[in-house]
Amino acid sequence: MCPEPGSSHSPADRSNLSNLLILATILALLLPLIAHATLGSHTRYIADDWCTAATVQSQGLFQAQSTWYMTWSGRYAFTFSVSLIELIGIQLVPYLPTLALVLWLAVTSWAVYQNRLWESRSTAISISILIASLLIFTILENIPNVHQSLYWQTGMLTYIAPLILATIIIGLLIYHLRRATVHHAPATMVSLAALTFIAGGFSEMYATMQTTAFIVALITFLTIPAATCKRPIKALLIAGLVGSILSMGVIFIAPGNEIRQALTPESPSFFNVIKWSLVYAFKFIGKTILLSPIPTLLALFIAALLTFSHPLRGDESGEILPRLDLKHLYSFLLLSPPIGFLLIASSMAPSVYGVSAFPEDRTLTIPQFVLTSTIIFWGLVGGLALKKRSGWITKHKSRISVIVCCLVAVLLVLGPLLSSRDNFVQVPTLRAYAERWDTRDREIRVAREAGAMHLAITGLGFTGGLADIKDDPDYWVNRCFASYYGLESVVSE
Numbered sequence: 001m002c003p004e005p006g007s008s009h010s011p012a013d014r015s016n017l018s019n020l021l022i023l024a025t026i027l028a029l030l031l032p033l034i035a036h037a038t039l040g041s042h043t044r045y046i047a048d049d050w051c052t053a054a055t056v057q058s059q060g061l062f063q064a065q066s067t068w069y070m071t072w073s074g075r076y077a078f079t080f081s082v083s084l085i086e087l088i089g090i091q092l093v094p095y096l097p098t099l100a101l102v103l104w105l106a107v108t109s110w111a112v113y114q115n116r117l118w119e120s121r122s123t124a125i126s127i128s129i130l131i132a133s134l135l136i137f138t139i140l141e142n143i144p145n146v147h148q149s150l151y152w153q154t155g156m157l158t159y160i161a162p163l164i165l166a167t168i169i170i171g172l173l174i175y176h177l178r179r180a181t182v183h184h185a186p187a188t189m190v191s192l193a194a195l196t197f198i199a200g201g202f203s204e205m206y207a208t209m210q211t212t213a214f215i216v217a218l219i220t221f222l223t224i225p226a227a228t229c230k231r232p233i234k235a236l237l238i239a240g241l242v243g244s245i246l247s248m249g250v251i252f253i254a255p256g257n258e259i260r261q262a263l264t265p266e267s268p269s270f271f272n273v274i275k276w277s278l279v280y281a282f283k284f285i286g287k288t289i290l291l292s293p294i295p296t297l298l299a300l301f302i303a304a305l306l307t308f309s310h311p312l313r314g315d316e317s318g319e320i321l322p323r324l325d326l327k328h329l330y331s332f333l334l335l336s337p338p339i340g341f342l343l344i345a346s347s348m349a350p351s352v353y354g355v356s357a358f359p360e361d362r363t364l365t366i367p368q369f370v371l372t373s374t375i376i377f378w379g380l381v382g383g384l385a386l387k388k389r390s391g392w393i394t395k396h397k398s399r400i401s402v403i404v405c406c407l408v409a410v411l412l413v414l415g416p417l418l419s420s421r422d423n424f425v426q427v428p429t430l431r432a433y434a435e436r437w438d439t440r441d442r443e444i445r446v447a448r449e450a451g452a453m454h455l456a457i458t459g460l461g462f463t464g465g466l467a468d469i470k471d472d473p474d475y476w477v478n479r480c481f482a483s484y485y486g487l488e489s490v491v492s493e
Contacts (some may be wrong), residue, residue, distance in 0.1 A: 018123075022127065022130055025302065026126070026129055029133035030133055031417065033133065034420075035419075036146065037097055037101055039423060039426055039430050040096070040098060040101075040151040041095070042094065042151075043096070043152065043434075044090065044433075046152065046468065047152075047467045047477060050477060050481045050483075050484050052083065053086040053090075053484050054483035056083040061084070071259055074204075074250060074253070074257060075158065075202060076250060077162075077201030077247075078161075078203065080201075081161065090441075100156055101150075104167070105132050105136060107164055107171065108167050109125075111174065112128040114175045127310070130302070134298070134376065135376060137419075138299045141419055142295055142368050142371075142372070143365050143368050144361040145465060147464035148464060149364075158203050159203060159206070165198060166206070168195065169192065169195050172236075173217075176233060188236065192243065193243035194243060195243065196210060196214070196247065197244070197246050199244075199247070200243070203366065205347045205348075205351065205363055205367075206347070208350055209343050209370065210247075211244040211248055211346075212342065213343055214237055215241065218234065218238065221237060222234070261354065265356045268356055276348075276352045277348040278345050280358050280359070284348070288368070288371060294411055294414050296375060298408065298411040298412065298415050299372060299379065300379040300382075301407055301411065302408055303376045303379025303380045304386070307380050307384040307387060308386055326385060329384055329385040330385065333381055333382060333385065336378055344367040344370050347366050348367065430462070433461070433463075436460050440458065443457075444457065444485050444487075454487065454488055455490045456490075456492070458492070459493070469481050478491065
């Protein structure tokens with residue numbers, strides 16, 4: 001990743017060293033993800049999981065969808081996916097965080113690779129994996145409650161699942177943009193609309209952000225001077241926007257919303273929604289940068305180093321590569337921060353409207369995805385802009401690369417390596433929690449088979465900040481818990 005200063009080494013030697021450094025960086029970034037997967041393997045049902053599992057268990061897959069839509073939430077994609085998983089059973093739950101991380105890493109690597117910016121195919125693949133690892137690590141490191149966002153089944157399906165689909169959507173758009181054609185256009189448009197419709201059905205926050213993103217992208221393309229790529233990509237963007245708007249409509253007209261909103265403060269006016277969404281976006285960005293400077297700097301520096309130090313591909317026949325002249329690069333640098341801010345603010349709007357408050361910690365995965373993507377994009381473009389400048393920067397390119405590489409090495413130690421250590425330290429705590437959960441589950445099933453209908457059981461202690469059963473049999477978790485096991489009542493001792 002960082003070239004050697006001087007000319008004492010051959011290009012092949014420098015390339016091998018660069019590939020070795022890229023591999024080392026990937027491994028450093030993957031280590032905390034492995035730690036997260038390990039911690040997530042000790043997850044079990046908790047809080048809302050009892051309710052969704054009990055409902056699909058008693059009503060079946062399709063009736064459960066109607067029940068949730070009519071009485072609680074319009075998140076149709078979430079309720080359907082969680083119901084499918086719960087039909088399989090609790091044995092799948094410990095594997096969900098690992099499956100989510102592997103799938104997220106794979107589709108993000110694929111989406112980044114669609115840019116095909118780097119000269120060597122093998123280098124492009126390894127850099128794509130590096131950027132994907134960097135993105136996911138930074139997001140998980142910066143969100144305030146990774147347990148509820150990733151390890152918890154309900155949180156992961158609500159806030160990370162749509163981001164996996166969002167990455168596929170972005171990759172498809174880049175794929176067709178680079179080729180300036182849309183193969184099998186009607187089918188592709190329908191597929192993209194279906195993807196945005198499904199993704200939007202996981203979360204109001206994501207649906208609002210996705211719709212805003214398509215509107216901004218469409219406006220951008222309408223203002224681009226006539227080009228061969230304009231018409232087919234515009235058609236895809238319209239298709240994606242239609243799917244996204246439909247998803248918002250299905251979510252926001254759900255009868256269950258009225259029932260849930262009756263439990264929250266009165267919704268603010270339209271102008272107050274805009275005002276507080278902007279305020280909360282500033283607050284979110286400020287807190288992230290101030291409280292997590294190391295992951296943020298790491299994302300920026302690594303991204304800049306990748307374009308500054310590595311040769312990029314030239315134009316090839318039949319492909320439309322991004323305009324890489326300084327004028328357009330400066331435009332990207334200027335416009336990407338306000339666009340990112342707008343998308344973050346739009347993701348805040350549902351929380352402002354629904355509960356008149358800053359979003360809960362577990363929901364911040366979605367704005368963090370936008371912020372981290374913006375930082376990495378800004379770094380990639382910034383590194384390329386520096387590379388294209390003549391004079392002192394070009395003359396001292398190797399020395400600058402080595403200095404930044406040393407900074408990155410320090411940040412890797414202070415960032416992902418320390419994060420991995422801190423995560424692995426938590427493994428015994430979560431393993432003990434899983435063992436207590438499994439023991440309690442066996443004891444309840446034995447008691448139920450013996451005819452017991454009213455149980456007093458011991459609480460689990462650690463719950464990741466999520467609601468567990470209480471000493472009140474009418475508490476909502478107690479009722480769902482009892483329904484799941486076929487009991488009449490349950491209380492904690």
